[in-house]
Amino acid sequence: MAALRTVPSRKRGPPVSTTVPTEVDRAAAQPLHRRILFPPSSPAETPRILHSSAHETLDPLILDLIALSLRAYVTPWYNGSISRDPDKAFLQAVMAVLIHVVQALEVRLAAVDWADVLLAELPEVLANHYRDWDSAVERAGGGTAHNLSVDEMFHSLQPHIAIHLRQAAEGETTARHRVTPEVDRVYLRALVDRLLKLLLPPEDYRSDTERAIVREIIVAVVFGTVFNRVAQPWFIHGLIAKQLEAREAERAVMEKALSAEDRTASTGLVDKALTALLSLPLLLASLASLASTFSALSSSTRTTSSNLSSSPPPHQSLSALLLAILPSSAFLSQLVYLVSLPLAFFSSQLDSFLAQSVTEHVCAASTVKAAMEGAIKGMFPNDGWPAPKEDDPDEEAQDELRRRCEEALARALSPFLPSLLFPRLPPEPPDPRIHLARHLLRPLACHTANVHLFLSIVDLVVGKVFPELIVAPED
Template structure:
């Protein structure tokens, strides 16, 4: 540590030497101005890692410095206000953490969210048909008629700020302590920062097709290009017994290697299944997580519209139905053990800080790329979607010819190509998340119990009933399952 002076054989024991305040991290200088340098800030999350708390503090510091300090420092030189706001936000985040650990996250991730995305694709294609029959009405207007939302209007990506304000107000009331809630100034500042710069700036950007396509292209990375042509080269014809013997030995070696790989895979599966928690930690009934994901893939790829892919879907559905209890356990285990981890959440927080506040200042208004660049991005994404599947599966799932594959890739991205429709999907996903963490938004429900396991491990039986995701005045209804 830079503040520790190393001890030598001829010196006294090491003593702590304070470092200049200007060299301290921003969150230490702004959020904890009176905290001694030898004392670590209190962790934000009860079950999170120290890295997650630091990343969250850094994001909070940049937000408060950008949207609160500029006008507050003109009113007073009091430096206790920002730490008080930080304390109120930290208390609210701990309550959100508690509710997240108690929520039925597998039901949200594997059932509600896939159903909303599948419904988006279905309604968009229906809106396209309506638009074809009535060209005077745009696709966005037809889509809005199928998925009306109180916070949205047809052909607009602007979310009603009053809707967001009421939702945030409810969340703050549920998460803040009584003292923080009664402090109207603190509560109002936190609410307006969340409604304006955070949600008001992020949600419209997420609805832009070019932004979504750029993110998807970044996830897929560089394309594989053409398939390995060396493997498709024709081999020289066999002209001697020696060559036949060499081919026979090679075939036996390949068969032995394949059998060894199968045995190794079965052993790995056995060890993985043995490492899964016991059955009593899961619901006694199947949750059909794998079936929900399979149906989402079928709708996105429009598999029922092609005979071969529809047959493949039918056979796969039978296999998934037979393995449903096991797949439910595996998917739940994967969600808590490999997806919702402190490392992944820390990475998301750091990435959000980098995107929203590059170099510590608010990002400039996003400039929409030229139309030619948007078209090029989509073409690259379509090519990489086709290229991401093995040739054998690609010919069965998305079409046997190059034209059919390109058409299928185009159809996959088309429901995400209208910002007016995408903002409906974004808001419905936001509503579903809020209703999972705050079921009292939808209906009267018992208090959320305390979590029994830290983030990254499997909780006990889910406490939130799926019926709690019914409609509440002012909120769109997530699909019930």
Template sequence: MASRRSGGSHIVFHGPRTTSVRSGGSKASNSIGPITLARRLLFPYHPPSEPLPPVLIKIAENNRDSDTWDQAAFKALNDELYDFLALVVRGFVLPWWSKITPRDKEFPQEITKIVLHLIRQIESRILVADLPSLVAGAIPALITQHYIDYRTACAKLPSAYATGLHASSSLPHLFHSLQPHMAVSADGDVDPNYIRQAVEHILRACLPPEDWEAETERGIVREIVLKIILDSAFPRLSQPWFLQKSLLELLGPPAEVAGPIPASRHGFTFNTLVILILSAVQVISGFALAAIAGIQNCLHIISEVNAPQSLTARVSPIYNGDLSSPPLEMIAVVFTMKERGATSAIFSLLQVSCGFMSPFLNRLIPYLFYANMRPALFTKIILQSKKVLFPDGYPGPPPVEPTLEEQVLIREQLEKRLFDLVPPMAAKVLFGPDPATQQRTVKGILDPLNSSKCNVHLLVLLLDAILITLFPELGLGSDATTGEGAESNDSAGLTPDARLSDRALTPGDDDP
């Protein structure tokens, strides 16, 4: 196995002492509390009384002196990251490695060291990447293009464009003609060599030379990532019913409707009048206090955003400094606002307002993005990922597609939940004036995500956008330099195009 002689073989704790991952020492004893899966598989020789080394070292160091940094939440995130990594090793490495050498515990530790080094290199890139442009620019633009192309493909179904195509595959083929991607076939199948080469470039950019030259270790890590993406993540995330069920869980249960107030037996009395007046005063005072608190928060945010020393007040170069247009355009396309007079007027008013406040919004959006990036958020994401990828502690089987009746029930529940989120008066403006138009609008919100073969295109394009943000050297014609341990690679990258949704990783000449 390749050894890491520089910094990577030692873990730096909060104190001055360092502990080598490869040091000998006694095994963890069961007499000192329960031994977690991560300690048993990834750190079998780590002292049980010592905490596990932090996964995200630079983020912890940068926020250690911050007043808003929650150490307990960061420790929970660290534990969940190790638990997720231990589940990956147990699910994708031990089933075949234990058949070769059942007693060897060094190999999972070597895999752990390589993965931790990759995570820390990606962490370094995240700290300097323009993530607000990804979240507020690239992702809304891709979703907008997906909705537009899906509706265009549906409009072409009854035309001559669908001549010669089978009824069940005509929509994916028409959609593929609008969004051709080298990694996705017309039938919605992802080319594994595309993902494999993308992971290979990430390993080349992040691994130190001694680990990059160890072809066996590199190949095992690459295939593990490939298997997680192609066999676990994409088959689930592309299913319409899975997306609808996830949206239902995200929106939460509907609010309980209070029952009618029982009428008084004695009719309208003086006591009833006093109660009504006091209740009205309480409501008005509560609203006034909430308005005052909201105004104070707004003034605080405005002062923070306009502060010259604010690190988040930067303008994205990707969208000419306008981060508010892509989300606004996405909302207009998803809700079909341009098809109705009232919503079209509202959209035009919002466009004018956002254009007028564009310099401020370009600083506000990054501020809100970084202000809401808390360890608890990522812990929740990891917990949900474990629930999806490892439902019983092991890699789950391919998703069992619900019956047609169950899919219809999920869809109806989601449509009803969307209706319940909007007050009746606002629904007439946002969804349409009459129930038929409102039902058609809500149906149009969910329909573009109703084809798993079309959703695969969106997933691959989102993966491309994330890769080009964290690894700009993958872009063709990019002058960006690679990170630590990286090698320049001009033969692979994202094809530049006027349409963001057409960007794609291009295989290089040195295919692995």
């Protein structure tokens, strides 16, 4: 009978894997920067970079950017065909120096009033850039300009010690112009050397070889790429076109999804009225919150005004930029005059609101994260490796990029704007918005103007982050 005794059955779970993870599996599970900068069995902890509370979000991205840059630009020439760094000690030493530089930059960037820079000083630079371009176009080729081209006239209106013009060689991408701009390498080397003195650890800056290598990499690769390629009109046109076309595609997908929801939804008139009634308390609460926000901003007006006292008020700088970019017209002049009247009463609250918006949104960790993710994807698009160098497009391809940029910007503009801003519209092109888009993009079609603009922005940012480099003007 004992043999017939039944044994209660047990529920069997999923089979347990007895496979021991290999070294390859453990290495693949590590973050990207760990796989590049550290050996698989390294017990070293990942260093903390930022001192702010956003270090958990931004530190991995900064380390990934450092790791990918070292793998692409340092490991090939250091190791070569024979690995001289099996323990990756050299990469970790370079990483430690770069972390020191990032930490020094963090302290300096936190001390800058970015609301003042983005709302007051940068719009002023852009407004002057548009005004000088319009003046160069108006005066070029005349008797007073001695038949100077637009590039030469603009260069004379915005003289810079680091920029000079040379005759464009045959076959260059700027051969359609008589001259092409060049940025003085001596100026860039002196600027970068002063920056390295303020950012590098003292023992690294005292090494002449290390300082010279880092300086030449920054001058030749970073600044050379920016001024030789990024400042080209076709590059800027292509960048703007890609951004606008991507947003247009996202908007089309969202509109398609909303239209599908509208077709499937069966909300009646009573339901909509009930929803509107239920939303009234939320609307009143939001209005009360907005009123309290403006009252709080009004109480802090003196503090904000003292912070922005070194430059024009933000609303004035933005208004001046708007007038410089848009075509001059009676409608725009009357509109600015009418808007300026109420702004005179609420200018302090408006400036404080704009400064607070920049601090909360533009300088937020999420914005920095999105910018760093875009930089990593743009610099290393081929599965973590740089894209192969492509030849500059020919004139036909450049014209195609310009056309795409103009059409994408025209589609983003309201169809009523051209008739309001232009007293007379030419018969061509058929869409008046393209005529307005060309007017908005007018200085970007000149390589010389783009180089001047980029170097002006570099001077502005360097002067804010490194104020000790600013030389006081002589009386």
